[in-house]
Amino acid sequence: MFEKPTLYVITDEKLLKDNLIDAVKQAIEGGADIIQYRAKHKDTKDMYEEAIQLKKICDYYRKPLIINDRIDIALAINADGVHIGQEDMPVEVARRILGFDKIIGLSTKNLNQVEEANKLPIDYIGFGSIFPTSTKEDAKVAGLEQLKKAMEISLVPVVAIGGINEENIEDVIDTGCENIAVVSAVFKDKNIKQNSKRLKELLNKKKKMGF
Amino acid sequence: MFEKPTLYVITDEKLLKDNLIDAVKQAIEGGADIIQYRAKHKDTKDMYEEAIQLKKICDYYRKPLIINDRIDIALAINADGVHIGQEDMPVEVARRILGFDKIIGLSTKNLNQVEEANKLPIDYIGFGSIFPTSTKEDAKVAGLEQLKKAMEISLVPVVAIGGINEENIEDVIDTGCENIAVVSAVFKDKNIKQNSKRLKELLNKKKKMGF
Numbered sequence: 327m328f329e330k331p332t333l334y335v336i337t338d339e340k341l342l343k344d345n346l347i348d349a350v351k352q353a354i355e356g357g358a359d360i361i362q363y364r365a366k367h368k369d370t371k372d373m374y375e376e377a378i379q380l381k382k383i384c385d386y387y388r389k390p391l392i393i394n395d396r397i398d399i400a401l402a403i404n405a406d407g408v409h410i411g412q413e414d415m416p417v418e419v420a421r422r423i424l425g426f427d428k429i430i431g432l433s434t435k436n437l438n439q440v441e442e443a444n445k446l447p448i449d450y451i452g453f454g455s456i457f458p459t460s461t462k463e464d465a466k467v468a469g470l471e472q473l474k475k476a477m478e479i480s481l482v483p484v485v486a487i488g489g490i491n492e493e494n495i496e497d498v499i500d501t502g503c504e505n506i507a508v509v510s511a512v513f514k515d516k517n518i519k520q521n522s523k524r525l526k527e528l529l530n531k532k533k534k535m536g537f
Numbered sequence: 538m539f540e541k542p543t544l545y546v547i548t549d550e551k552l553l554k555d556n557l558i559d560a561v562k563q564a565i566e567g568g569a570d571i572i573q574y575r576a577k578h579k580d581t582k583d584m585y586e587e588a589i590q591l592k593k594i595c596d597y598y599r600k601p602l603i604i605n606d607r608i609d610i611a612l613a614i615n616a617d618g619v620h621i622g623q624e625d626m627p628v629e630v631a632r633r634i635l636g637f638d639k640i641i642g643l644s645t646k647n648l649n650q651v652e653e654a655n656k657l658p659i660d661y662i663g664f665g666s667i668f669p670t671s672t673k674e675d676a677k678v679a680g681l682e683q684l685k686k687a688m689e690i691s692l693v694p695v696v697a698i699g700g701i702n703e704e705n706i707e708d709v710i711d712t713g714c715e716n717i718a719v720v721s722a723v724f725k726d727k728n729i730k731q732n733s734k735r736l737k738e739l740l741n742k743k744k745k746m747g748f
């Protein structure tokens with residue numbers, strides 16, 4: 327799943343309205359490696375219909391599609407996996423429902439949660455927020471030093487998340503982490519393909535320099 | 538499932554807070570035949586944990602537990618089925634995910650939707666609102682005449698829903714419908730067991746009188 331470096335792009339229901347499908351297409355064409363569909367305040371039917379369309383695009387470009395929280399949507403559209411937060415379904419239950427073929431990622435916010443995650447049947451963890459973020463206003467900042475420690479501790483790949491943009495992405499990569507999750511850095515304006523491309527270039531540039 | 542008369546009790550996240558589990562216990566002890574767990578604005582983890590507890594109570598009293606909308610929660614706790622609204626997962630998809638052992642109910646609001654429901658793999662329909670309701674403020678009133686027609690048209694059992702209480706329940710039963718769904722009529726105050734018992738008595742009284 328994580329052929330480094332990985333640009334992991336998460337959709338946002340505030341930033342993306344009717345343009346969701348095209349926005350994700352642009353993000354992939356710019357360089358996104360994995361798409362996570364995240365919606366918290368939509369009817370299930372709307373989520374299902376959006377996810378079905380995203381699945382078609384992701385299949386076309388051969389990119390994994392991960393569904394945030396909603397295992398029912400993931401099952402309904404045969405997504406590649408789910409991303410689970412600490413307030414979502416317990417991971418063991420998610421694994422039982424989804425089976426062992428699907429990817430399960432878990433959000434972690436501190437090193438205790440990373441250690442707990444090591445005992446769980448998951449494929450990767452998200453760790454953050456790395457920086458302050460507008461997408462999740464209540465997110466606590468974990469910072470780059472904690473990210474380094476998370477990578478030392480974790481038995482599965484670590485995806486850095488939270489406030490990462492083209493100004494600070496190189497600082498993240500300097501920690502050795504090449505799995506980078508972004509939301510607004512890609513979807514903040516209409517230049518989605520360009521935003522995605524620029525972030526991917528910065529990721530690749532760093533990699534060529536020896537990480 | 539519907540051994541007439543059936544008192545179908547739906548939980549409400551505004552009326553029930555920390556007392557959800559005890560409230561459902563009281564409702565069953567008063568006479569509730571089926572419980573539907575409905576939550577729209579809770580974290581998935583909280584829904585899972587509440588549903589797990591409700592399952593234990595419903596199993597103890599041998600009453601079916603139906604989950605509103607969330608097929609992931611239904612699968613997670615091995616509920617007896619799901620209740621799906623017109624804005625939820627398409628019924629065919631729900632059936633594919635849940636399998637044929639589980640109950641699927643569908644909300645219908647007018648006779649067109651009842652006719653559409655006849656083509657779908659469902660076990661019952663809800664029909665309403667029968668009366669104006671405070672629980673779902675946007676619900677359109679279908680009325681008792683439409684309920685009669687819905688029962689004529691429907692190929693599956695019809696559960697009358699929406700604004701039914703002990704003042705008007707006999708009018709509903711007079712239509713020939715003995716499957717009655719209630720929310721606030723049971724959970725409106727602390728006398729949950731009494732409210733449930735009173736509604737069940739009215740249902741049973743009418744039945745003895747010849748329906």
Ligand code: NI
Nearest residue numbers: 366367577578
């Ligand atoms: Ni909400």
